[in-house]
Amino acid sequence: MTLTIGIDVGSSAIKFALMEIVSGEEKLIGVRTGRIRRRDPKSVIVETFEHLLEESEVSKDDLDYIATTGDGELCEFRTGHFYGMTTHARGALFLNKDANAALDIGALHARAISFDPRGKVLGYRMTSQCASGSGQFLENIVRYLGIALDEVGELSQKADNPEIVSSICAVLAETDVINMVSRGISAPNILKGIHLSMAGRFAKLLRSSGSSGLVMATGGLARDAGLIAATREEIARQGLGLEFVTHEHSPCAGAIGAAIWGAFRYEKLRQREIAGV
Amino acid sequence: MEHACDCERGASGDSSCADSGSEVSEIVRRCEELYDDLDLGYVKKWKEEHRSKAIGFLPIYVPRELIHAAGMLPVGIMGAGDSLEIIRGDAYYQSYICHLPRSVIELGLSGRLDCIDGFLFPSICDVIRNLSGMWMSLFGGKYVKYLDLPQNLAPALGGKFYRHELTRIRADFERISGREITDDRLRKSIRTYNQNSRLVRDLFRIRSETPELAPASEVHLLMRAGNVLSVEDHSSLLMEYISATMKTKRKKMDNARIVLHGAFCEQPPLGLLRSLENAGCDIVDDDLVLVNRWIKDPVSTSGDPMDALVDAYLHHSVANASKYIADDEKGRELIETCRSKRVEGVIFAAPSFCDPSLLELPMLQDALDRAGIEHTNFRYSEDMGQFHSIREQAGTFADSIKLWS
Numbered sequence: 290m291t292l293t294i295g296i297d298v299g300s301s302a303i304k305f306a307l308m309e310i311v312s313g314e315e316k317l318i319g320v321r322t323g324r325i326r327r328r329d330p331k332s333v334i335v336e337t338f339e340h341l342l343e344e345s346e347v348s349k350d351d352l353d354y355i356a357t358t359g360d361g362e363l364c365e366f367r368t369g370h371f372y373g374m375t376t377h378a379r380g381a382l383f384l385n386k387d388a389n390a391a392l393d394i395g396a397l398h399a400r401a402i403s404f405d406p407r408g409k410v411l412g413y414r415m416t417s418q419c420a421s422g423s424g425q426f427l428e429n430i431v432r433y434l435g436i437a438l439d440e441v442g443e444l445s446q447k448a449d450n451p452e453i454v455s456s457i458c459a460v461l462a463e464t465d466v467i468n469m470v471s472r473g474i475s476a477p478n479i480l481k482g483i484h485l486s487m488a489g490r491f492a493k494l495l496r497s498s499g500s501s502g503l504v505m506a507t508g509g510l511a512r513d514a515g516l517i518a519a520t521r522e523e524i525a526r527q528g529l530g531l532e533f534v535t536h537e538h539s540p541c542a543g544a545i546g547a548a549i550w551g552a553f554r555y556e557k558l559r560q561r562e563i564a565g566v
Numbered sequence: 567m568e569h570a571c572d573c574e575r576g577a578s579g580d581s582s583c584a585d586s587g588s589e590v591s592e593i594v595r596r597c598e599e600l601y602d603d604l605d606l607g608y609v610k611k612w613k614e615e616h617r618s619k620a621i622g623f624l625p626i627y628v629p630r631e632l633i634h635a636a637g638m639l640p641v642g643i644m645g646a647g648d649s650l651e652i653i654r655g656d657a658y659y660q661s662y663i664c665h666l667p668r669s670v671i672e673l674g675l676s677g678r679l680d681c682i683d684g685f686l687f688p689s690i691c692d693v694i695r696n697l698s699g700m701w702m703s704l705f706g707g708k709y710v711k712y713l714d715l716p717q718n719l720a721p722a723l724g725g726k727f728y729r730h731e732l733t734r735i736r737a738d739f740e741r742i743s744g745r746e747i748t749d750d751r752l753r754k755s756i757r758t759y760n761q762n763s764r765l766v767r768d769l770f771r772i773r774s775e776t777p778e779l780a781p782a783s784e785v786h787l788l789m790r791a792g793n794v795l796s797v798e799d800h801s802s803l804l805m806e807y808i809s810a811t812m813k814t815k816r817k818k819m820d821n822a823r824i825v826l827h828g829a830f831c832e833q834p835p836l837g838l839l840r841s842l843e844n845a846g847c848d849i850v851d852d853d854l855v856l857v858n859r860w861i862k863d864p865v866s867t868s869g870d871p872m873d874a875l876v877d878a879y880l881h882h883s884v885a886n887a888s889k890y891i892a893d894d895e896k897g898r899e900l901i902e903t904c905r906s907k908r909v910e911g912v913i914f915a916a917p918s919f920c921d922p923s924l925l926e927l928p929m930l931q932d933a934l935d936r937a938g939i940e941h942t943n944f945r946y947s948e949d950m951g952q953f954h955s956i957r958e959q960a961g962t963f964a965d966s967i968k969l970w971s
Contacts, residue, residue, distance in 0.1 A: 354820070362844040369820030370846040372961030375969065409970060410962070554820055554968060 291353050291555055294341070295548030296334065296367070297376070297541065298359040301325055301396040301424065302509060303333050305341045306380075306544035310552040315383060319345045320541045330363050356551030358543045371550050374400065379408040379549050380542030381505035385534060390500035391542065392491055392520070392533070394510035396424040399487075401494035403501070408546070414498040416490060424510045430466055430483055434476050441480055445515025448481030462486065484519035492523040495531060503532045511539030586813035590784075593807045597787035600794050601836070604646055604673065608794050610681045612639050619683040619743060621709075624670070624694055625831040626888060627860040628686045628713060629732065629875050634797060635747045635755040636739035641682060642793030642857055645669040648835045648949045650676075658700060659693075664919045665947040666832035667697045674705060684709030684742055686735070690831060690888045691922050709742055711735060717890040719880045729876045736872070752871040760864040762797050765804040770859070772808065774850045774907045778816045782826070782849035783839045789855035790833075819848070822964035823910045825903060826852040828927065830886060832917035834946045841953035842913070846964035850907050853886070860884055887922035896926070897933025904939050910967045913960065914943035940967055 290311045297304040302325060307318040321344075323337030342349060354368045361370040373393070381391035382404070390403045400415035416423065431441055452474045454462045462483070469479050495504060510516055512535070521533050538545065600608060609620050620639040623630070630640040646669035654675045655668035673679050685708065687698035698712040714731055716724030736747050769788065773780035788807055792800040826842070830853040842849060863882045866874040885891060885899040904912065912934055916923035927943060934941045942963045944956050 361846075366817070367819065369968070370844075370961075370964075371968075372845070372958070372965045374962065375965040550965075550969060558820065 291552040292347065292351050293354040293356060293548045293551040293555065294338070294352055295376070295544035295546065295551060296338070296355065296357045296361070296364055297373075297543035297547060298330065298334065298357060298361055298363050299395055299509065299543075300360075301428075302540075303330065303337060304541040304544040305337055306538075306541050306548045307341055307345050307347065308545065308548035308552065310549070315549055315552075317383075317538065317545065318347070320538055320544070322540065330360070331365070334364050354548075354551035354555040356547035356554075358547040369551060369554055371547050373543060374402050374410050374413050375408075376543045376546030376550060377507045378402050378404040378410050378546065380544070380546030381507050382406075382408045383545050383549060384507075384536040384538060384542060385503060385505050387503045388505040388534075389502035390495065390498070390504045390531075391507045392495060392500075392504055393508040393543070394424065394491070394506065394516070395508040396428075398423050399491055399494060399508075399510075401491070401498035401500050401504075403499050412499045414494045416494065424508075426462070427483065427487070427510065427513075427516075429463060431480075433463070433466060434470070434479065436476060436480075442512075442514035442516070444477045445480040445484050445513075446477075446518055448475075448477040450478050451481035451485055452478050453482045454486040480515060481519065484513075484516045485523065487516060488519040488523035491520050492527045492529060495524070496527065496529055500531060503534060505539065505542070506533065506535040507539050507542035509540050511535045511542075512537075586810045587816075589810035590807065590814060593803065593810060594784050594787060597784075597791045597803075600791045601647075601787055602649060603794075604650060604678050606641065606678065606681055606794065609639060609641055612796060613681060620681060621684045621686060621739070621742075622679065622682040623686040623857075624688060624690070624697070625666075626688065626690055626856045626886065627715070627883070628688050628857070629879075630797070630857070631752060631755040631759050631865070631871075631875065632732065632736055632739055632747065634758065635752040636743040637745045638683075638739065638743050639796055642855070643670055643673070643679070643682075643685075644790070644793060644833050644855070645948050646673055647833065648837070648951060650949075652949075662919055663693055664832050664917050665949055666917070667693050669948065670697060671700065671704075674701070682708075684711070684738075686711050686713050688713045689715050691920075693921075694831075709738065711738065715879070715889075719890075719892065721876075721880060725876050725880050728879060729872055732872055732875060749871050753867050756865045756871055756874060757867050758797050758801075760867070762792070762801045762804070763858060763861065763864065765801055765808070766792075766858050769804060769808060770851065772812070776818070777821070777823070777848035777850055778818045779811045779814065781843055782852065783836060783843060784811075786833075786836065786839055786852075786854055789858065792858055793855065819846075820968070821846050821848040822967040823848050823850050823908060824964070824967075825850065825900070825907070825909050825912045826854070826915055827900060827912055827930070828887070828914045828916040828920075828923040828943075829854050829946075830856050830888075830923070831920060832948050834915060834917075835948060835950060838915075838946055838950065838953050838956060841957040842960045845957045845961035846968070847913070847960055849913075850909060851903055853884075856884065856886065860886075887926035895933070896929040897937075900930060901933060901937045901939065904934075904937070909939070910971065911940040911942070911963060913963065914941060916943070916945055918945045918947050940971060 295306045303323045305321045309316045321341040323333040357367040358376040377393045381388045398416045402413045621633045622641045633640040645666040655672035716728045718724035861878045865878040
């Protein structure tokens, strides 16, 4: 049995996944998310790590590999680090074995990743440095609207006449939203418009990355039901022929993938040690 | 897998480990101060204390023993990195020329190199050759020498030529310093540099065997310190670091073992090296700051010291893009390094517009392909500030090695 933990250090939240692998069978023991909220990320990592181990009744010494992804250098007790695309691809595959691609929608950017049945990345495309396709952008908008982030998905799905944001620039889009509020546009219609604008960019990423078949949403925004619905609409509208799904553990896909690759490396290094290489 | 210690800097609860950790941090901090000091405060102080002169040199190699034997301080000038705004330097070079000469010109015109009494421009590429000419025009009162290193490595031809070059600069240094360079003095300097090279080799061995104890970014700072410090001070610093870092229990990471190659002249910014490390790479060898590793073996301290310096260059210097390889196979030495240091991949990092590095690249890539060694490549400049795309590339490269090779 191999016991590993994956830690996905993001810019607004740090996700943890504890995995057990027995004879090649991967089992998710537990997940936990630590929100950074202007705190020192290093202390959030230590705190959340300890909570997860405690609730899972696992000691740190029992862990065979501590794998990080994202800004992993902030985790000083890591065993190894894997790049975000590698871990999101593997995490998506764990959440749905039929997945061929992942759409990672995080706080700072979004990226479409296509991969083979082993989880090996075949191609990717990501948003540029502009924030308008990211969670941070959405967070800013809902703050202007005085809405909690958790309410966004439900409200967006109540829209009856979405107001499309005219620009892909985050700064100009924020100005658009202020104008919409002053014109009396309802919050659901504003949110749906924002979602559709973001979804349009995601659909382009999926198309250009060569994604096909089943696409798994990963990253923090994968739990935004409104955004998922809007992305499905865009995929259909653009005729991409993709099935777009999400999972309750999608926000932790990076951490899950890191934990699985950590187990893989642990076994590989153990074999090397046995062989005396 | 063992989790040796939770500390990166020795905070394991073991007091000797904690002390060594802070000792390492302190040494690294001192090196960083030297690295950031474009005004060469150490050089000015050294000159005052020794009532002597300083001779600057450009990458990659000059025989520093001759400068030392004349009682002067050799100072390596490797550009200004990312901490100097280029205002006048750009006017001297076309946009398709590398960044190093612009920042060296900027350093000179801003008066930061006023404390340097003479300059050696070794023959690396046309840009450095042109820079030596510009230096003569701009700073007419100072000693400037274009040092023609031999490309023909036969003793009867290149050896004779190189000895002639060394004899000329030996006489120049005697004149500038007012001190005769006797054979005994030169032998003593060779011994001093041999000791320094031995310490550098020790450090690189530690780095290769236990990369967590000597991370690339720290080793680079130590090597850069050697550009400014006197060889005696640099050797003390190396001994101090080696002793301190060996006592720390820094955690071993599961990283890809890579070699960084092609960055022998214009140096990448420190942030880039740190980004590569953070992307999951243990850089177990490189060709940065080659001057103290250019000669692979100790230089002979018996017989004629000038012959010893010539022999060292002809028969014991490293393979490099700036040196002609006649009978040897291109890439052989790099492949040997990869095999002896259990390297899993090579990252070719070439400064933008660096002719020697970029022209050599396809030949080395072919050699690595034949040897079955993974590789990737990118360009940089000394003043770049965004490493995101390089980190992404290095991260995926490290993952591909760890998971799919």
